[in-house]
Amino acid sequence: MPRFHHSTFLLLAVLVYHLSVPSVHGEVGNGGHQDLPALLSFKSYNPNATALATWHGPNPCSSTWFGIRCSRGRVVGVFLDGASLAGEVAPLLRLSHIRALAVRNNSLSGALPPLDDATASPWLRHLLVARNRLTGSLNISLGALLTLRAEHNGFRGGLEALRAPSLRSLNVSGNKLAGEISGDLSRFPRSAFGGNLALCGTPLPRCVRAYNALGSDSSSNATTSIAAQSPGAAVNVSGSVPSSSSNGGFSKLSLTALMATGIGNAVLITVSLAISVAMFVYMRRKLRSAKDASDAALCFEEQEKRANGDDKCQKSGGLVCFEGGEELRLESLLKASAEVLGKGVSGSTYKAVLDDGIVVAVKRLSALQFPASRSKAFDRHMRLVGRLRHRHVVSLRGYCNSNGERLLVYDFLPNGSLQSLLQASGGGARSLDWAGRKSILFGAAQGLNYIHTFPARPALVHANVKPSNILLDERGGACVSECGLMRYATNIQQSVVPQAARCPPDLFLGRAATATSSAAPPAASVGWHGYAAPELASGAGARATQESDVYSFGMVLLEVVTDHKAADGEEGGEGEETMGMVKIGVLCTAEAPEERPTMAQVLAMMSEFM
Incomplete structure (x- = not known):
C-alpha cells in the first residue's frame, strides 16, 4: 500500500511538470518576451556598458530599457548610436519584429549574417550600422528595406547580393568593396560608393575596359613621342637626306627645322598647361559648390x-x-x-x-x-x-x-527643462542640490560656448537663453535648445521691454535681500523679461549678439544660484562656491556689452568650482 501511494505521487509530479512547461512557454509567447534572449545575448558582449545598464528584468518592453522601442509587446526599434559598444550585431538582427536598427559610431565587429525575409525580420526598414568595424559581405535581400547606411566599415566583395527593391537611401562608402555596380543600385549618387577603390560602373567611372583601351595605345604614344624628340634620327632612318658633308645648305635647313620644332613644342606645352590650369580651377569650383550644397545631410x-x-x-x-x-x-x-x-x-x-x-x-x-x-x-x-x-x-x-x-x-529629452525643475524644487517635488545646480549650469555653458565657437560666418548666436530653453537629458545633463530661432522672429521687440525694474546685483549679494526675493513670486510666473540684455530694448534695429547671450546666461546663473541660497542656505565650502558663482554672474550681466566676458572665459572661471 505505501508503494502504491509512492507511485501515485511520482505520476502526479511528472504530470504536473509536463503541464507546467508548456504553460510557461505559452506565457512567454503571449507576453511578448520572445525578444529577451536576443537582447541579452547582445548585452553579454558589453556587460559593463553604461548604455545597457537598464537592460535587466524579464520584459524589455517595460519602457525602462534604454534605446528600446516596442509596439504591441514586441521590440520594433533599437537605437544605440554612439554608445561605445563592442561585439557582434548579429543577435539584434534575430529580433523577429524589428523595424529600425541604429548602432552607428560604435566598435562593433564581425560579419553581418545573410539577411532575407526568412532569416531576418521581414519588416526591417532601416538598417544603420555606419562607422563600426564590421566585415564580410553585404548579402541582403529584404523587400521592405528603405535605408542602408553601412559606410566606413570593412565590408568586402561585390554588391551582387544586395537586393532591396524598395531602397531609398544607400551609403556603402569607405569600405573595401569591389566589382561592378549594376542594376538598380546605379541610380544612387557617387557619394554612396566613394572610397571603394575597386568599385566601378555607373555612377563611378567605367570598369576595366576603359583602362585596357588606354593601355593598348601606350606603345603608339611612346613611339610618337620618341620620334618627336629626335627628328634628325627619324630622317636618317628614312634614308632620304644626304649626309652633312654634302653641302652647307642642309646645315641651315636642319637648324631652321630644329628651331621650328622647338617653338612648336613650346607652344604645345604652353597650351596644354593652360588647359590643365583651367580644368583644375573648374573642377575645384565645382567640388567646392558640391561640398557647400551637401554640408547638411539631406533627407532620404x-x-x-x-x-x-x-x-x-x-x-x-x-x-x-x-x-x-x-x-x-x-x-x-x-x-x-x-x-x-x-x-x-x-x-x-x-x-x-x-x-x-x-x-x-x-x-x-x-x-x-x-x-x-x-x-x-x-x-x-x-x-x-x-x-x-x-x-x-x-x-x-x-x-x-x-x-x-x-x-x-x-x-526628445524626457526630464523637462531647467525652469520646470526650479519650480518643482521650490515646491519640494524634486530637490536640486548644489552639485546638481553646478552641473546643469556648467553643461549649459559648454553648449553655449560650442554654439559661439562653431565655424560659421556670421558667428552663431542663440538669442533666447533662458531656463525653459535649457533641457535635461536622461542622465540629468543640460542641453541648450532652440539655437538662433528668435533672431528670425518679426515681433521679438514686443517681448523685450526696457528693464527699469531689472534686478540689481546687490540682490544676489545680500542674504536678507535673497530671503525677501524668495518670498516673492518666481520671475517666470509673472512674465519677467530679465533674461534679455538691456541693449536689445534700445530700438527696432537691435539684434541679439554673443554678448547678449552672455548676459542672458548670467541672469540664468544668478537665478539658479540664488534659488539655491533661498531654499537650502549655505553650508561650509558651498558658501564660498556660491559667492564665486555669483561674481561670475555679475560679470556676465555688466551693463556695457564690451565689458562682459566671452563664454570661453566663463567656462574657465566656472571650472574652478567644478
Missing part, C-alpha cells in the same frame, strides 16, 4: 531626387533631415500621436511618437512670428543649425517649411 527623399537631378524636396519646402534623422518621414510626423509639451511666443512644442516607436519633439513655429517673407534666410540658418552636434546642445534632426507651415524636429 531629397537624396534620391538629387541623384535624378531634381531638387524638388528642397524647392517645395519638404522635410529636410540631418544626421541622425534619416528615418524621419513627413507623413509619419503628420500621423504621429502627439502630446502638447508647452506653448510660447515662438510656437507650440509637441511630443510625437512615430510608427516605428521613435519619440521626437516637434516645434510648430508661429506663422505670425515667422512669416514666409524671411523664408530663405531661415532655411539657410536651419541648415547650419542642423550641423550642430554636441552633448550639451539639443540636436535638430529635421525641419519642414511648406505652405507657410514650419516644423522643427528635435531629439
Whole structure:
C-alpha cells in the first residue's frame, strides 16, 4: 500500500511538470518576451556598458530599457548610436519584429549574417550600422528595406547580393568593396560608393575596359613621342637626306627645322598647361559648390531626387533631415500621436511618437512670428543649425517649411527643462542640490560656448537663453535648445521691454535681500523679461549678439544660484562656491556689452568650482 501511494505521487509530479512547461512557454509567447534572449545575448558582449545598464528584468518592453522601442509587446526599434559598444550585431538582427536598427559610431565587429525575409525580420526598414568595424559581405535581400547606411566599415566583395527593391537611401562608402555596380543600385549618387577603390560602373567611372583601351595605345604614344624628340634620327632612318658633308645648305635647313620644332613644342606645352590650369580651377569650383550644397545631410527623399537631378524636396519646402534623422518621414510626423509639451511666443512644442516607436519633439513655429517673407534666410540658418552636434546642445534632426507651415524636429529629452525643475524644487517635488545646480549650469555653458565657437560666418548666436530653453537629458545633463530661432522672429521687440525694474546685483549679494526675493513670486510666473540684455530694448534695429547671450546666461546663473541660497542656505565650502558663482554672474550681466566676458572665459572661471 505505501508503494502504491509512492507511485501515485511520482505520476502526479511528472504530470504536473509536463503541464507546467508548456504553460510557461505559452506565457512567454503571449507576453511578448520572445525578444529577451536576443537582447541579452547582445548585452553579454558589453556587460559593463553604461548604455545597457537598464537592460535587466524579464520584459524589455517595460519602457525602462534604454534605446528600446516596442509596439504591441514586441521590440520594433533599437537605437544605440554612439554608445561605445563592442561585439557582434548579429543577435539584434534575430529580433523577429524589428523595424529600425541604429548602432552607428560604435566598435562593433564581425560579419553581418545573410539577411532575407526568412532569416531576418521581414519588416526591417532601416538598417544603420555606419562607422563600426564590421566585415564580410553585404548579402541582403529584404523587400521592405528603405535605408542602408553601412559606410566606413570593412565590408568586402561585390554588391551582387544586395537586393532591396524598395531602397531609398544607400551609403556603402569607405569600405573595401569591389566589382561592378549594376542594376538598380546605379541610380544612387557617387557619394554612396566613394572610397571603394575597386568599385566601378555607373555612377563611378567605367570598369576595366576603359583602362585596357588606354593601355593598348601606350606603345603608339611612346613611339610618337620618341620620334618627336629626335627628328634628325627619324630622317636618317628614312634614308632620304644626304649626309652633312654634302653641302652647307642642309646645315641651315636642319637648324631652321630644329628651331621650328622647338617653338612648336613650346607652344604645345604652353597650351596644354593652360588647359590643365583651367580644368583644375573648374573642377575645384565645382567640388567646392558640391561640398557647400551637401554640408547638411539631406533627407532620404531629397537624396534620391538629387541623384535624378531634381531638387524638388528642397524647392517645395519638404522635410529636410540631418544626421541622425534619416528615418524621419513627413507623413509619419503628420500621423504621429502627439502630446502638447508647452506653448510660447515662438510656437507650440509637441511630443510625437512615430510608427516605428521613435519619440521626437516637434516645434510648430508661429506663422505670425515667422512669416514666409524671411523664408530663405531661415532655411539657410536651419541648415547650419542642423550641423550642430554636441552633448550639451539639443540636436535638430529635421525641419519642414511648406505652405507657410514650419516644423522643427528635435531629439526628445524626457526630464523637462531647467525652469520646470526650479519650480518643482521650490515646491519640494524634486530637490536640486548644489552639485546638481553646478552641473546643469556648467553643461549649459559648454553648449553655449560650442554654439559661439562653431565655424560659421556670421558667428552663431542663440538669442533666447533662458531656463525653459535649457533641457535635461536622461542622465540629468543640460542641453541648450532652440539655437538662433528668435533672431528670425518679426515681433521679438514686443517681448523685450526696457528693464527699469531689472534686478540689481546687490540682490544676489545680500542674504536678507535673497530671503525677501524668495518670498516673492518666481520671475517666470509673472512674465519677467530679465533674461534679455538691456541693449536689445534700445530700438527696432537691435539684434541679439554673443554678448547678449552672455548676459542672458548670467541672469540664468544668478537665478539658479540664488534659488539655491533661498531654499537650502549655505553650508561650509558651498558658501564660498556660491559667492564665486555669483561674481561670475555679475560679470556676465555688466551693463556695457564690451565689458562682459566671452563664454570661453566663463567656462574657465566656472571650472574652478567644478
